[in-house]
Amino acid sequence: MAAQIIDGKAIAAKARKALLPRVEALKAKGIAPNLTVILVGDDPASAVYVRNKERAAKELGFLGGVLRLPAETGQEELLTLIKHLNDDEQVHGILVQLPLPGHILESAVLAAISPQKDVDGFHAVNAGRLMAGRPLFAPCTPKGVMRLLAESGIETRGKNAVVVGRSNIVGKPMAMLLLQADCTVTIAHSKTQNLAALCAGADLLVAAIGRPKFITTEMVKEGAVVIDVGINRVGEKKLVGDVDFDGASKKASFITPVPGGVGAMTIAMLMENTVEAAERALAPC
Ligand code: NDP
Secondary structure, eight states, rough: OEEEOOOHHHHHHHHHHHHHHHHHHHHHTTOOOOOEEEESSOOHHHHHHHHHHHHHHHHOOOOEEEEETTTOOOOOHHHHHHHHHOOOOTOOOOEOOSSTTTOOOOHHHHSSGGGGOTTTTSSSEEEEHHHHTTSSSSHHHHHHHHHHHHHHHHHOOTOOEEEEOTTTTHHHHHHHHHTTTOEEHHHHHHHHHHHHHHHHOOOEEOOSOOTTTOGGGSSSSSTOOOEEEOOEEEETTTEEEEOHHHHHHOOOSSEEOSOOOHHHHHHHHHHHHHHHHHHHHSSOO
């Protein structure tokens, strides 16, 4: 049976629309959510991601914008800028676009962002809170996956979930959120043995690897829910996921496409986290 395709664009549009009354309520109290994005250097993919974030923030009437810094920007200069933004009460969300140029230590930069303004949810405090089941900000991509599941009416309780990929920004927080949603979770990675068999046993399979069409039809269980986080550029313009969509969609019950699946959700969840940050600034918890 052909899988039901999860329309990430539509669900993301719904999530963004649901923010409008919250933004209006904040504005009525004299607060406009402010998301300030820092982009260092001229990585073309990062420039596209940042433009999309900028556009979504503008559409919702946020203040802030993008601070575009040259690739030579020093680490101390960047840390000073972050400190300034941390101290600025008008700023609710700070996002430093990754990857950073090689001479800047990513961990030092992420640690410098105030956890209260860390709308990406990458600060160690926020990672710890997520682990403890009390997230302040859940990272946007895994949070977006959970929203896709909920909006599609997919039951997670007791499901056998396999997350392929263990990065701090996708795989690990994804596994935590699925665990909190009562899945039995396995995290797989490049050293995992018998990966194909492991995936083929999953009721819910999340691929966050960064390898085009790595998850083949044989690795998908009949009736499984397949979530493809991967974004891989193939050739000049084509984007493909980590899952062989054509084959997997013949076996899965639900599947996300690439593009138009998880990617659309990431930005919507960033907007949601920023609104949450602004609401908390008004009524600190
Ligand atoms: P990373 O490169 O940080 O992590 C990739 C993970 O995949 C690692 O844990 C790695 O294992 C694992 N892996 C690599 N090769 C294999 C293999 N042969 N078998 C099993 N596991 C393997 O990537 P990210 O987590 O940052 O991103 C993953 C993908 O998701 C990328 O395509 C990225 O573009 C996309 N992405 C999409 C977003 C969206 O909005 N849709 C947002 C963020 C990312 P190990 O740890 O052992 O090296």
